[in-house]
Amino acid sequence: MKKILIGGAGGAPSEGVINSLLDNRNGEEIIGMGSEPTDLVLSRAVRKYFVPYADTPEYKTELLKILRIEKPDLIHFQNDLEIFNASLFRDEIHAEGVKTYMPDHEVIDTCVHKYKTYLKLESAGIKVPKNIMLNDEQDLIRAFKELGDKEGKIWLRTSSIGAGGKGALPTNDFEFAKHWITFFNGWGDFCAAQMLSQKTVTWLSIWHEGELIVAQTRIRKGWVHGNRTLSGVTGVTKVGQTYADPLVDEIAMKTIFAVSDKPHGIFGVDMTYDVDGIPNPTEINISRFFTTVLFFTKAGLNMPAIFKDLVLYDEFPNLEKKINPLPEGLLWVRGMDTKPRLMMPGDIEREVENLL
Structure with missing residues:
Protein backbone atom coordinates (compact mmCIF):
# COMPACT_ATOMS: atom_id res chain seq x y z
CA MET A 1 0.00 0.00 0.00
CA TYR A 101 8.28 16.44 -6.51
CA MET A 102 9.45 20.03 -6.02
CA PRO A 103 11.16 22.48 -8.36
CA ASP A 104 14.77 23.48 -7.64
CA HIS A 105 15.29 25.29 -4.34
CA GLU A 106 16.36 28.44 -6.18
CA VAL A 107 12.90 28.57 -7.81
CA ILE A 108 11.21 28.06 -4.44
CA ASP A 109 13.34 30.79 -2.85
CA THR A 110 12.36 33.23 -5.61
CA CYS A 111 8.65 32.45 -5.43
CA VAL A 112 8.16 32.53 -1.66
CA HIS A 113 9.71 36.02 -1.53
CA LYS A 114 7.44 38.42 -3.39
CA TYR A 115 10.07 41.07 -4.11
CA LYS A 116 12.43 38.49 -5.60
CA THR A 117 9.56 37.33 -7.79
CA TYR A 118 8.91 40.91 -8.86
CA LEU A 119 12.54 41.42 -9.88
CA LYS A 120 12.52 38.23 -11.97
CA LEU A 121 9.30 39.14 -13.75
CA GLU A 122 10.34 42.74 -14.38
CA SER A 123 13.67 41.65 -15.86
CA ALA A 124 11.77 39.24 -18.15
CA GLY A 125 9.72 42.14 -19.53
CA ILE A 126 6.43 41.00 -18.01
CA LYS A 127 3.98 43.76 -17.15
CA VAL A 128 3.93 44.01 -13.36
CA PRO A 129 3.06 46.83 -10.94
CA LYS A 130 6.24 48.68 -9.99
CA ASN A 131 7.54 47.72 -6.53
CA ILE A 132 9.88 49.51 -4.14
CA MET A 133 11.45 47.70 -1.17
CA LEU A 134 10.97 49.77 1.98
CA ASN A 135 14.19 49.75 3.98
CA ASP A 136 13.60 53.13 5.64
CA GLU A 137 11.38 56.23 5.64
CA GLN A 138 13.15 57.68 2.59
CA ASP A 139 12.07 54.66 0.56
CA LEU A 140 8.49 55.21 1.74
CA ILE A 141 8.64 58.87 0.70
CA ARG A 142 9.90 57.81 -2.73
CA ALA A 143 7.18 55.18 -2.99
CA PHE A 144 4.39 57.71 -2.45
CA LYS A 145 6.02 60.06 -4.95
CA GLU A 146 6.62 57.48 -7.70
CA LEU A 147 3.85 54.91 -7.23
CA GLY A 148 0.82 56.82 -5.95
CA ASP A 149 -2.35 56.68 -8.07
CA LYS A 150 -4.60 59.67 -8.76
CA GLU A 151 -5.73 59.55 -5.12
CA GLY A 152 -2.15 59.18 -3.91
CA LYS A 153 -2.66 55.58 -2.81
CA ILE A 154 -0.01 52.88 -2.81
CA TRP A 155 -0.30 49.18 -1.92
CA LEU A 156 1.77 47.89 0.99
CA ARG A 157 2.54 44.21 1.60
CA THR A 158 5.15 41.99 3.16
CA SER A 159 7.71 40.36 0.90
CA SER A 160 8.71 37.53 3.23
CA ILE A 161 7.39 33.99 3.39
CA GLY A 162 3.70 33.77 4.18
CA ALA A 163 0.24 33.97 2.68
CA GLY A 164 -3.19 35.33 3.43
CA GLY A 165 -2.58 39.00 2.68
CA LYS A 166 -0.51 39.57 5.83
CA GLY A 167 0.17 43.27 6.28
CA ALA A 168 -1.54 44.18 2.99
CA LEU A 169 -2.86 47.72 2.99
CA PRO A 170 -3.90 50.41 0.49
CA THR A 171 -3.23 53.90 1.83
CA ASN A 172 -2.47 57.48 0.81
CA ASP A 173 -1.44 58.51 4.34
CA PHE A 174 2.33 58.62 4.88
CA GLU A 175 2.18 58.75 8.69
CA PHE A 176 -0.27 55.86 8.85
CA ALA A 177 1.88 53.81 6.46
CA LYS A 178 5.00 54.52 8.51
CA HIS A 179 3.36 53.43 11.75
CA TRP A 180 1.82 50.38 10.05
CA ILE A 181 5.21 49.14 8.84
CA THR A 182 6.78 49.83 12.24
CA PHE A 183 3.96 47.94 13.98
CA PHE A 184 4.78 44.86 11.88
CA ASN A 185 8.54 45.38 12.39
CA GLY A 186 8.52 45.49 8.62
CA TRP A 187 11.33 47.82 7.52
CA GLY A 188 13.42 45.80 5.07
CA ASP A 189 10.55 43.37 4.55
CA PHE A 190 7.59 45.45 3.38
CA CYS A 191 7.43 46.66 -0.17
CA ALA A 192 5.20 49.23 -1.84
CA ALA A 193 3.51 48.70 -5.18
CA GLN A 194 1.32 50.52 -7.64
CA MET A 195 -2.40 50.10 -7.06
CA LEU A 196 -4.29 47.69 -9.30
CA SER A 197 -7.99 46.89 -9.62
CA GLN A 198 -9.96 44.54 -7.37
CA LYS A 199 -10.36 41.93 -10.13
CA THR A 200 -8.11 38.89 -9.65
CA VAL A 201 -7.44 35.62 -11.47
CA THR A 202 -5.41 32.51 -10.63
CA TRP A 203 -3.83 29.99 -13.04
CA LEU A 204 -3.08 26.70 -11.27
CA SER A 205 -0.82 24.25 -13.09
CA ILE A 206 1.18 21.01 -12.77
CA TRP A 207 4.43 20.52 -14.72
CA HIS A 208 6.76 17.58 -15.35
CA GLU A 209 10.35 18.41 -16.28
CA GLY A 210 9.36 21.37 -18.43
CA GLU A 211 6.18 19.87 -19.87
CA LEU A 212 2.78 21.27 -18.93
CA ILE A 213 0.53 18.49 -17.63
CA VAL A 214 -2.61 20.47 -16.84
CA ALA A 215 -3.70 24.02 -15.98
CA GLN A 216 -7.00 25.50 -14.90
CA THR A 217 -8.02 29.12 -14.38
CA ARG A 218 -10.22 30.47 -11.62
CA ILE A 219 -11.41 33.98 -10.90
CA ARG A 220 -12.25 35.11 -7.39
CA LYS A 221 -15.55 36.88 -6.80
CA GLY A 222 -14.97 37.85 -3.18
CA TRP A 223 -13.08 37.10 0.03
CA VAL A 224 -14.46 35.49 3.20
CA HIS A 225 -14.64 38.28 5.85
CA GLY A 226 -13.03 40.74 3.45
CA ASN A 227 -15.13 43.51 4.99
CA ARG A 228 -13.33 42.98 8.30
CA THR A 229 -9.86 43.92 7.04
CA LEU A 230 -8.34 47.26 6.08
CA SER A 231 -7.20 45.86 2.74
CA GLY A 232 -10.36 43.89 1.91
CA VAL A 233 -8.07 40.88 1.38
CA THR A 234 -8.05 37.82 3.65
CA GLY A 235 -6.55 35.12 1.41
CA VAL A 236 -9.74 33.06 1.84
CA THR A 237 -11.89 32.86 -1.28
CA LYS A 238 -15.65 33.22 -0.72
CA VAL A 239 -16.81 32.54 -4.30
CA GLY A 240 -14.59 31.07 -7.02
CA GLN A 241 -15.55 30.66 -10.67
CA THR A 242 -13.99 28.66 -13.49
CA TYR A 243 -12.74 30.89 -16.26
CA ALA A 244 -10.77 30.84 -19.50
CA ASP A 245 -8.89 33.60 -21.30
CA PRO A 246 -6.01 33.08 -23.77
CA LEU A 247 -4.34 36.27 -22.50
CA VAL A 248 -4.29 34.91 -18.94
CA ASP A 249 -2.85 31.62 -20.25
CA GLU A 250 -0.12 33.44 -22.15
CA ILE A 251 0.90 35.69 -19.26
CA ALA A 252 0.85 32.82 -16.76
CA MET A 253 3.13 30.72 -18.97
CA LYS A 254 5.56 33.61 -19.44
CA THR A 255 5.54 34.22 -15.70
CA ILE A 256 6.43 30.62 -14.90
CA PHE A 257 9.22 30.48 -17.46
CA ALA A 258 10.59 33.73 -16.04
CA VAL A 259 11.39 31.93 -12.77
CA SER A 260 12.22 28.48 -14.17
CA ASP A 261 13.50 27.43 -17.59
CA LYS A 262 12.29 23.88 -16.87
CA PRO A 263 9.19 24.03 -14.64
CA HIS A 264 8.63 21.00 -12.46
CA GLY A 265 5.87 20.55 -9.88
CA ILE A 266 3.00 22.86 -8.99
CA PHE A 267 2.91 26.53 -10.05
CA GLY A 268 -0.03 28.79 -9.20
CA VAL A 269 0.15 32.26 -10.74
CA ASP A 270 -1.90 34.94 -8.97
CA MET A 271 -2.74 37.93 -11.16
CA THR A 272 -4.57 41.21 -10.60
CA TYR A 273 -5.95 43.31 -13.44
CA ASP A 274 -4.64 46.84 -13.93
CA VAL A 275 -6.70 49.85 -15.03
CA ASP A 276 -6.11 48.89 -18.67
CA GLY A 277 -7.61 45.43 -18.14
CA ILE A 278 -4.27 43.60 -18.33
CA PRO A 279 -3.67 40.84 -15.74
CA ASN A 280 -0.46 41.60 -13.83
CA PRO A 281 1.26 38.71 -12.01
CA THR A 282 1.61 39.54 -8.31
CA GLU A 283 2.98 36.24 -6.96
CA ILE A 284 3.58 32.58 -7.73
CA ASN A 285 2.29 30.04 -5.23
CA ILE A 286 4.97 27.43 -5.61
CA SER A 287 4.83 23.68 -5.01
CA ARG A 288 1.31 23.81 -3.52
CA PHE A 289 -2.31 23.80 -4.56
CA PHE A 290 -4.52 26.75 -3.68
CA THR A 291 -6.95 26.41 -0.78
CA THR A 292 -10.03 25.84 -2.94
CA VAL A 293 -8.54 23.02 -5.04
CA LEU A 294 -11.49 20.84 -3.94
CA PHE A 295 -13.57 23.08 -6.23
CA PHE A 296 -11.86 21.66 -9.29
CA THR A 297 -12.07 18.14 -7.88
CA LYS A 298 -15.85 18.32 -7.41
CA ALA A 299 -16.18 19.90 -10.87
CA GLY A 300 -14.38 16.92 -12.44
CA LEU A 301 -10.69 17.88 -12.45
CA ASN A 302 -8.91 16.26 -9.49
CA MET A 303 -5.50 17.92 -9.64
CA PRO A 304 -4.13 16.36 -6.42
CA ALA A 305 -5.02 12.92 -7.86
CA ILE A 306 -3.29 13.79 -11.14
CA PHE A 307 -0.29 14.92 -9.08
CA LYS A 308 -0.03 11.73 -7.00
CA ASP A 309 -0.59 9.45 -10.03
CA LEU A 310 2.20 11.24 -11.84
CA VAL A 311 4.61 11.01 -8.91
CA LEU A 312 3.78 7.54 -7.60
CA TYR A 313 2.88 5.64 -10.77
CA ASP A 314 4.31 7.67 -13.69
CA GLU A 315 0.73 7.92 -14.97
CA PHE A 316 -0.08 10.97 -17.10
CA PRO A 317 -3.70 12.15 -17.38
CA ASN A 318 -5.71 11.61 -20.55
CA LEU A 319 -7.30 15.03 -21.05
CA GLU A 320 -8.96 16.45 -24.14
CA LYS A 321 -7.53 19.85 -23.18
CA LYS A 322 -4.45 20.52 -21.09
CA ILE A 323 -5.42 24.14 -20.45
CA ASN A 324 -8.80 24.93 -18.88
CA PRO A 325 -10.46 21.53 -19.34
CA LEU A 326 -13.38 22.53 -17.08
CA PRO A 327 -16.37 24.44 -18.49
CA GLU A 328 -16.50 28.17 -17.75
CA GLY A 329 -18.81 29.69 -15.19
CA LEU A 330 -18.92 26.94 -12.57
CA LEU A 331 -19.16 28.39 -9.06
CA TRP A 332 -17.70 27.26 -5.74
CA VAL A 333 -19.53 28.98 -2.88
CA ARG A 334 -17.92 28.86 0.57
CA GLY A 335 -18.45 30.13 4.10
CA MET A 336 -17.37 29.45 7.67
CA ASP A 337 -18.71 26.28 9.32
CA THR A 338 -20.84 25.35 6.34
CA LYS A 339 -20.30 22.84 3.55
CA PRO A 340 -19.20 24.47 0.27
CA ARG A 341 -21.38 24.01 -2.81
CA LEU A 342 -20.57 23.51 -6.46
CA MET A 343 -23.16 25.47 -8.44
CA MET A 344 -23.96 26.00 -12.09
CA PRO A 345 -24.38 29.42 -13.72
CA GLY A 346 -27.72 30.92 -12.68
CA ASP A 347 -28.26 28.55 -9.73
CA ILE A 348 -27.86 31.24 -7.07
CA GLU A 349 -30.31 33.60 -8.76
CA ARG A 350 -32.87 30.83 -9.24
CA GLU A 351 -32.64 29.70 -5.63
CA VAL A 352 -33.01 33.27 -4.34
CA GLU A 353 -36.05 33.82 -6.55
CA ASN A 354 -37.70 30.71 -5.08
CA LEU A 355 -37.19 31.77 -1.47
CA LEU A 356 -40.32 32.38 0.55
Whole structure:
Protein backbone atom coordinates (compact mmCIF):
# COMPACT_ATOMS: atom_id res chain seq x y z
CA MET A 1 0.00 0.00 0.00
CA LYS A 2 1.34 3.42 -1.00
CA LYS A 3 1.50 6.10 1.67
CA ILE A 4 1.19 9.87 1.20
CA LEU A 5 2.19 12.27 4.01
CA ILE A 6 0.56 15.72 3.90
CA GLY A 7 1.88 18.69 5.87
CA GLY A 8 -0.41 21.24 7.52
CA ALA A 9 -3.10 18.60 8.07
CA GLY A 10 -6.40 19.97 9.32
CA GLY A 11 -5.84 23.42 7.84
CA ALA A 12 -8.05 24.39 4.91
CA PRO A 13 -5.28 24.33 2.25
CA SER A 14 -4.20 20.81 3.20
CA GLU A 15 -7.67 19.40 3.78
CA GLY A 16 -8.63 20.39 0.24
CA VAL A 17 -5.79 18.17 -0.96
CA ILE A 18 -6.57 15.38 1.51
CA ASN A 19 -10.26 15.35 0.58
CA SER A 20 -9.36 15.28 -3.11
CA LEU A 21 -7.02 12.33 -2.55
CA LEU A 22 -9.67 10.50 -0.52
CA ASP A 23 -12.09 11.01 -3.42
CA ASN A 24 -9.64 9.20 -5.71
CA ARG A 25 -7.94 6.68 -3.48
CA ASN A 26 -6.14 3.89 -5.30
CA GLY A 27 -5.23 1.98 -2.17
CA GLU A 28 -3.11 4.88 -0.86
CA GLU A 29 -3.05 5.69 2.84
CA ILE A 30 -3.27 9.41 3.65
CA ILE A 31 -1.25 10.44 6.69
CA GLY A 32 -1.23 13.95 8.13
CA MET A 33 1.16 16.06 10.15
CA GLY A 34 0.77 19.60 11.43
CA SER A 35 1.88 22.26 13.87
CA GLU A 36 -1.57 23.54 14.91
CA PRO A 37 -3.23 21.11 17.34
CA THR A 38 -6.71 22.56 16.83
CA ASP A 39 -6.34 22.05 13.06
CA LEU A 40 -4.72 18.64 13.33
CA VAL A 41 -7.55 17.08 15.34
CA LEU A 42 -10.00 18.01 12.56
CA SER A 43 -8.07 16.35 9.74
CA ARG A 44 -9.50 13.38 7.82
CA ALA A 45 -6.02 11.80 7.59
CA VAL A 46 -6.00 8.21 8.83
CA ARG A 47 -3.09 8.92 11.22
CA LYS A 48 -1.81 12.25 12.43
CA TYR A 49 1.47 13.54 13.86
CA PHE A 50 2.26 16.79 15.65
CA VAL A 51 5.42 18.59 14.44
CA PRO A 52 7.06 21.89 15.48
CA TYR A 53 6.84 24.85 13.13
CA ALA A 54 9.06 24.49 10.08
CA ASP A 55 11.32 27.42 10.98
CA THR A 56 12.35 25.89 14.32
CA PRO A 57 15.51 23.80 14.86
CA GLU A 58 13.40 20.83 16.01
CA TYR A 59 11.34 20.57 12.82
CA LYS A 60 13.87 18.66 10.73
CA THR A 61 14.54 16.07 13.44
CA GLU A 62 10.84 15.45 14.03
CA LEU A 63 9.99 15.22 10.33
CA LEU A 64 12.76 12.71 9.64
CA LYS A 65 11.57 10.70 12.64
CA ILE A 66 8.06 10.49 11.14
CA LEU A 67 9.49 9.42 7.80
CA ARG A 68 11.39 6.58 9.47
CA ILE A 69 8.27 5.44 11.32
CA GLU A 70 5.77 5.67 8.44
CA LYS A 71 8.03 5.23 5.41
CA PRO A 72 5.71 7.22 3.10
CA ASP A 73 6.21 7.10 -0.66
CA LEU A 74 5.41 10.80 -1.16
CA ILE A 75 5.42 13.88 1.04
CA HIS A 76 3.58 17.06 0.07
CA PHE A 77 3.40 20.44 1.82
CA GLN A 78 0.72 23.13 1.57
CA ASN A 79 2.29 26.26 3.06
CA ASP A 80 5.27 28.35 2.01
CA LEU A 81 7.12 28.17 5.33
CA GLU A 82 7.19 24.37 5.28
CA ILE A 83 7.89 24.16 1.56
CA PHE A 84 10.89 26.47 1.86
CA ASN A 85 12.42 24.86 4.96
CA ALA A 86 11.82 21.24 3.94
CA SER A 87 13.31 22.01 0.54
CA LEU A 88 16.59 22.90 2.25
CA PHE A 89 17.05 19.28 3.38
CA ARG A 90 15.21 17.52 0.57
CA ASP A 91 18.24 15.30 -0.08
CA GLU A 92 17.85 13.82 3.39
CA ILE A 93 14.12 13.31 2.74
CA HIS A 94 14.94 11.52 -0.51
CA ALA A 95 17.53 9.42 1.30
CA GLU A 96 14.66 7.99 3.36
CA GLY A 97 13.06 6.76 0.13
CA VAL A 98 10.44 9.54 0.06
CA LYS A 99 9.58 11.56 -3.05
CA THR A 100 8.91 15.30 -2.90
CA TYR A 101 8.28 16.44 -6.51
CA MET A 102 9.45 20.03 -6.02
CA PRO A 103 11.16 22.48 -8.36
CA ASP A 104 14.77 23.48 -7.64
CA HIS A 105 15.29 25.29 -4.34
CA GLU A 106 16.36 28.44 -6.18
CA VAL A 107 12.90 28.57 -7.81
CA ILE A 108 11.21 28.06 -4.44
CA ASP A 109 13.34 30.79 -2.85
CA THR A 110 12.36 33.23 -5.61
CA CYS A 111 8.65 32.45 -5.43
CA VAL A 112 8.16 32.53 -1.66
CA HIS A 113 9.71 36.02 -1.53
CA LYS A 114 7.44 38.42 -3.39
CA TYR A 115 10.07 41.07 -4.11
CA LYS A 116 12.43 38.49 -5.60
CA THR A 117 9.56 37.33 -7.79
CA TYR A 118 8.91 40.91 -8.86
CA LEU A 119 12.54 41.42 -9.88
CA LYS A 120 12.52 38.23 -11.97
CA LEU A 121 9.30 39.14 -13.75
CA GLU A 122 10.34 42.74 -14.38
CA SER A 123 13.67 41.65 -15.86
CA ALA A 124 11.77 39.24 -18.15
CA GLY A 125 9.72 42.14 -19.53
CA ILE A 126 6.43 41.00 -18.01
CA LYS A 127 3.98 43.76 -17.15
CA VAL A 128 3.93 44.01 -13.36
CA PRO A 129 3.06 46.83 -10.94
CA LYS A 130 6.24 48.68 -9.99
CA ASN A 131 7.54 47.72 -6.53
CA ILE A 132 9.88 49.51 -4.14
CA MET A 133 11.45 47.70 -1.17
CA LEU A 134 10.97 49.77 1.98
CA ASN A 135 14.19 49.75 3.98
CA ASP A 136 13.60 53.13 5.64
CA GLU A 137 11.38 56.23 5.64
CA GLN A 138 13.15 57.68 2.59
CA ASP A 139 12.07 54.66 0.56
CA LEU A 140 8.49 55.21 1.74
CA ILE A 141 8.64 58.87 0.70
CA ARG A 142 9.90 57.81 -2.73
CA ALA A 143 7.18 55.18 -2.99
CA PHE A 144 4.39 57.71 -2.45
CA LYS A 145 6.02 60.06 -4.95
CA GLU A 146 6.62 57.48 -7.70
CA LEU A 147 3.85 54.91 -7.23
CA GLY A 148 0.82 56.82 -5.95
CA ASP A 149 -2.35 56.68 -8.07
CA LYS A 150 -4.60 59.67 -8.76
CA GLU A 151 -5.73 59.55 -5.12
CA GLY A 152 -2.15 59.18 -3.91
CA LYS A 153 -2.66 55.58 -2.81
CA ILE A 154 -0.01 52.88 -2.81
CA TRP A 155 -0.30 49.18 -1.92
CA LEU A 156 1.77 47.89 0.99
CA ARG A 157 2.54 44.21 1.60
CA THR A 158 5.15 41.99 3.16
CA SER A 159 7.71 40.36 0.90
CA SER A 160 8.71 37.53 3.23
CA ILE A 161 7.39 33.99 3.39
CA GLY A 162 3.70 33.77 4.18
CA ALA A 163 0.24 33.97 2.68
CA GLY A 164 -3.19 35.33 3.43
CA GLY A 165 -2.58 39.00 2.68
CA LYS A 166 -0.51 39.57 5.83
CA GLY A 167 0.17 43.27 6.28
CA ALA A 168 -1.54 44.18 2.99
CA LEU A 169 -2.86 47.72 2.99
CA PRO A 170 -3.90 50.41 0.49
CA THR A 171 -3.23 53.90 1.83
CA ASN A 172 -2.47 57.48 0.81
CA ASP A 173 -1.44 58.51 4.34
CA PHE A 174 2.33 58.62 4.88
CA GLU A 175 2.18 58.75 8.69
CA PHE A 176 -0.27 55.86 8.85
CA ALA A 177 1.88 53.81 6.46
CA LYS A 178 5.00 54.52 8.51
CA HIS A 179 3.36 53.43 11.75
CA TRP A 180 1.82 50.38 10.05
CA ILE A 181 5.21 49.14 8.84
CA THR A 182 6.78 49.83 12.24
CA PHE A 183 3.96 47.94 13.98
CA PHE A 184 4.78 44.86 11.88
CA ASN A 185 8.54 45.38 12.39
CA GLY A 186 8.52 45.49 8.62
CA TRP A 187 11.33 47.82 7.52
CA GLY A 188 13.42 45.80 5.07
CA ASP A 189 10.55 43.37 4.55
CA PHE A 190 7.59 45.45 3.38
CA CYS A 191 7.43 46.66 -0.17
CA ALA A 192 5.20 49.23 -1.84
CA ALA A 193 3.51 48.70 -5.18
CA GLN A 194 1.32 50.52 -7.64
CA MET A 195 -2.40 50.10 -7.06
CA LEU A 196 -4.29 47.69 -9.30
CA SER A 197 -7.99 46.89 -9.62
CA GLN A 198 -9.96 44.54 -7.37
CA LYS A 199 -10.36 41.93 -10.13
CA THR A 200 -8.11 38.89 -9.65
CA VAL A 201 -7.44 35.62 -11.47
CA THR A 202 -5.41 32.51 -10.63
CA TRP A 203 -3.83 29.99 -13.04
CA LEU A 204 -3.08 26.70 -11.27
CA SER A 205 -0.82 24.25 -13.09
CA ILE A 206 1.18 21.01 -12.77
CA TRP A 207 4.43 20.52 -14.72
CA HIS A 208 6.76 17.58 -15.35
CA GLU A 209 10.35 18.41 -16.28
CA GLY A 210 9.36 21.37 -18.43
CA GLU A 211 6.18 19.87 -19.87
CA LEU A 212 2.78 21.27 -18.93
CA ILE A 213 0.53 18.49 -17.63
CA VAL A 214 -2.61 20.47 -16.84
CA ALA A 215 -3.70 24.02 -15.98
CA GLN A 216 -7.00 25.50 -14.90
CA THR A 217 -8.02 29.12 -14.38
CA ARG A 218 -10.22 30.47 -11.62
CA ILE A 219 -11.41 33.98 -10.90
CA ARG A 220 -12.25 35.11 -7.39
CA LYS A 221 -15.55 36.88 -6.80
CA GLY A 222 -14.97 37.85 -3.18
CA TRP A 223 -13.08 37.10 0.03
CA VAL A 224 -14.46 35.49 3.20
CA HIS A 225 -14.64 38.28 5.85
CA GLY A 226 -13.03 40.74 3.45
CA ASN A 227 -15.13 43.51 4.99
CA ARG A 228 -13.33 42.98 8.30
CA THR A 229 -9.86 43.92 7.04
CA LEU A 230 -8.34 47.26 6.08
CA SER A 231 -7.20 45.86 2.74
CA GLY A 232 -10.36 43.89 1.91
CA VAL A 233 -8.07 40.88 1.38
CA THR A 234 -8.05 37.82 3.65
CA GLY A 235 -6.55 35.12 1.41
CA VAL A 236 -9.74 33.06 1.84
CA THR A 237 -11.89 32.86 -1.28
CA LYS A 238 -15.65 33.22 -0.72
CA VAL A 239 -16.81 32.54 -4.30
CA GLY A 240 -14.59 31.07 -7.02
CA GLN A 241 -15.55 30.66 -10.67
CA THR A 242 -13.99 28.66 -13.49
CA TYR A 243 -12.74 30.89 -16.26
CA ALA A 244 -10.77 30.84 -19.50
CA ASP A 245 -8.89 33.60 -21.30
CA PRO A 246 -6.01 33.08 -23.77
CA LEU A 247 -4.34 36.27 -22.50
CA VAL A 248 -4.29 34.91 -18.94
CA ASP A 249 -2.85 31.62 -20.25
CA GLU A 250 -0.12 33.44 -22.15
CA ILE A 251 0.90 35.69 -19.26
CA ALA A 252 0.85 32.82 -16.76
CA MET A 253 3.13 30.72 -18.97
CA LYS A 254 5.56 33.61 -19.44
CA THR A 255 5.54 34.22 -15.70
CA ILE A 256 6.43 30.62 -14.90
CA PHE A 257 9.22 30.48 -17.46
CA ALA A 258 10.59 33.73 -16.04
CA VAL A 259 11.39 31.93 -12.77
CA SER A 260 12.22 28.48 -14.17
CA ASP A 261 13.50 27.43 -17.59
CA LYS A 262 12.29 23.88 -16.87
CA PRO A 263 9.19 24.03 -14.64
CA HIS A 264 8.63 21.00 -12.46
CA GLY A 265 5.87 20.55 -9.88
CA ILE A 266 3.00 22.86 -8.99
CA PHE A 267 2.91 26.53 -10.05
CA GLY A 268 -0.03 28.79 -9.20
CA VAL A 269 0.15 32.26 -10.74
CA ASP A 270 -1.90 34.94 -8.97
CA MET A 271 -2.74 37.93 -11.16
CA THR A 272 -4.57 41.21 -10.60
CA TYR A 273 -5.95 43.31 -13.44
CA ASP A 274 -4.64 46.84 -13.93
CA VAL A 275 -6.70 49.85 -15.03
CA ASP A 276 -6.11 48.89 -18.67
CA GLY A 277 -7.61 45.43 -18.14
CA ILE A 278 -4.27 43.60 -18.33
CA PRO A 279 -3.67 40.84 -15.74
CA ASN A 280 -0.46 41.60 -13.83
CA PRO A 281 1.26 38.71 -12.01
CA THR A 282 1.61 39.54 -8.31
CA GLU A 283 2.98 36.24 -6.96
CA ILE A 284 3.58 32.58 -7.73
CA ASN A 285 2.29 30.04 -5.23
CA ILE A 286 4.97 27.43 -5.61
CA SER A 287 4.83 23.68 -5.01
CA ARG A 288 1.31 23.81 -3.52
CA PHE A 289 -2.31 23.80 -4.56
CA PHE A 290 -4.52 26.75 -3.68
CA THR A 291 -6.95 26.41 -0.78
CA THR A 292 -10.03 25.84 -2.94
CA VAL A 293 -8.54 23.02 -5.04
CA LEU A 294 -11.49 20.84 -3.94
CA PHE A 295 -13.57 23.08 -6.23
CA PHE A 296 -11.86 21.66 -9.29
CA THR A 297 -12.07 18.14 -7.88
CA LYS A 298 -15.85 18.32 -7.41
CA ALA A 299 -16.18 19.90 -10.87
CA GLY A 300 -14.38 16.92 -12.44
CA LEU A 301 -10.69 17.88 -12.45
CA ASN A 302 -8.91 16.26 -9.49
CA MET A 303 -5.50 17.92 -9.64
CA PRO A 304 -4.13 16.36 -6.42
CA ALA A 305 -5.02 12.92 -7.86
CA ILE A 306 -3.29 13.79 -11.14
CA PHE A 307 -0.29 14.92 -9.08
CA LYS A 308 -0.03 11.73 -7.00
CA ASP A 309 -0.59 9.45 -10.03
CA LEU A 310 2.20 11.24 -11.84
CA VAL A 311 4.61 11.01 -8.91
CA LEU A 312 3.78 7.54 -7.60
CA TYR A 313 2.88 5.64 -10.77
CA ASP A 314 4.31 7.67 -13.69
CA GLU A 315 0.73 7.92 -14.97
CA PHE A 316 -0.08 10.97 -17.10
CA PRO A 317 -3.70 12.15 -17.38
CA ASN A 318 -5.71 11.61 -20.55
CA LEU A 319 -7.30 15.03 -21.05
CA GLU A 320 -8.96 16.45 -24.14
CA LYS A 321 -7.53 19.85 -23.18
CA LYS A 322 -4.45 20.52 -21.09
CA ILE A 323 -5.42 24.14 -20.45
CA ASN A 324 -8.80 24.93 -18.88
CA PRO A 325 -10.46 21.53 -19.34
CA LEU A 326 -13.38 22.53 -17.08
CA PRO A 327 -16.37 24.44 -18.49
CA GLU A 328 -16.50 28.17 -17.75
CA GLY A 329 -18.81 29.69 -15.19
CA LEU A 330 -18.92 26.94 -12.57
CA LEU A 331 -19.16 28.39 -9.06
CA TRP A 332 -17.70 27.26 -5.74
CA VAL A 333 -19.53 28.98 -2.88
CA ARG A 334 -17.92 28.86 0.57
CA GLY A 335 -18.45 30.13 4.10
CA MET A 336 -17.37 29.45 7.67
CA ASP A 337 -18.71 26.28 9.32
CA THR A 338 -20.84 25.35 6.34
CA LYS A 339 -20.30 22.84 3.55
CA PRO A 340 -19.20 24.47 0.27
CA ARG A 341 -21.38 24.01 -2.81
CA LEU A 342 -20.57 23.51 -6.46
CA MET A 343 -23.16 25.47 -8.44
CA MET A 344 -23.96 26.00 -12.09
CA PRO A 345 -24.38 29.42 -13.72
CA GLY A 346 -27.72 30.92 -12.68
CA ASP A 347 -28.26 28.55 -9.73
CA ILE A 348 -27.86 31.24 -7.07
CA GLU A 349 -30.31 33.60 -8.76
CA ARG A 350 -32.87 30.83 -9.24
CA GLU A 351 -32.64 29.70 -5.63
CA VAL A 352 -33.01 33.27 -4.34
CA GLU A 353 -36.05 33.82 -6.55
CA ASN A 354 -37.70 30.71 -5.08
CA LEU A 355 -37.19 31.77 -1.47
CA LEU A 356 -40.32 32.38 0.55
